[in-house]
Amino acid sequence: MEQAYNPQFETKDLINEVRQGRELAKQLQIHLNAPTSAHGTREYLAHKIILSFDKILNMLNSGTSIVTGYESFASGREVRVTESPNSFSASPHSEDSDQDFRSSDSKSDASRKRKAMPRWTKRVKIQPGTGIEGSLDDKYNWRKYGQKDILGAKYPRGYYRCTHRHAQGCLATKQVQKSDNDPTLFEITYRGRHTCSDQSSNPTAPPPERSNPSRSLTANVRDHLQNQQQNSQEVLLNFKTDLKVITEDLDCHDQINVPTSFYFPSTSNNNINNTSENYSLSHFYMLGDNNFGSNTASPSFVSPTTSGSNYNLSVSPSNLSNFGGNFQALQASDNELNEMISAATSAANSPTVGLNYQFGGVEFNSNFTFDNSGFFS
DNA sequence: GGGATTTGACCCAA
């Protein structure tokens, strides 16, 4: 069983705090658009917002799972990545079930080893009709070893282990569970890091995985996805070139959660007006570089395919820095806020939301701080 | 024939 999320706060307090933070962000938005607004006022508002975020984090910090960001491979697929550094919920055989791994260690040792396995969860949304539901290609070779009907779940859970488990002793496993409410949404829980030679170039980052050509996506579909991702990254690079973020006045940069990069999804109604001094951002999503520290699980941020956001943030690049990358909060509607809180406080339904908080479709990770000096360089 | 998948049985922590 998952370790229960233990909210040491009242949900209403958290909601109030988030709302207060949003109000502050809206005020900041107004000041950002007002040419006569004093710089000190903007800084004060930004500082208050950060304090509000810190307070929210303190409220949420009792959880066990850490949302490390989003990962996107293509339009139509959205991936939320969460990580739980230590697995306290593993079932007895989740990692040492094979005879090969039972023989050397005692069961208690194996259990401790298993509990130390890193565990993280992706939520992958796929487009219906693309034919990738069964594969959910994630670039490692997986072998299915079981399937179980889970109590209360509409769909069975599939159990996969690394194909190289026997040959190379790779202990990585994953579980694939289709969402009850949204059949296009899959929750993939990974356990253990790949130690096989088939791993990607960054063996310490949990999510990177390699395809299994024999039963995964067809080459055409995969190429299509990769091309789309590449196109997105080109957009990103263009934006990074055009946007210069000044951080010299940012006095709280050491605690600000900043994504690795920003991404404008080409399919949404974002409006990037490069011809004017300001950038009008109706959808300002974040895309990661997968190059964070070895202890983070692919802290990439992706574009959830939300649309119709009620808030259009118009900022100049220099002002952008004063908001420290958290301006996504400006786009959160009341409904979104309620959903965020609901998700963060409903451990029974979503055991991986421990430190999860989300603004306008982007989740932030309390353990994930980023020194933005040199960011966008 | 060999590797992958299916599925009923088994194990064991809660």
Added chain:
DNA sequence: TTGGGTCAAATCCC
């Protein structure tokens, strides 16, 4: 006792 996780034989597929 229950239910999640895994085993392993049977079956499928290339």
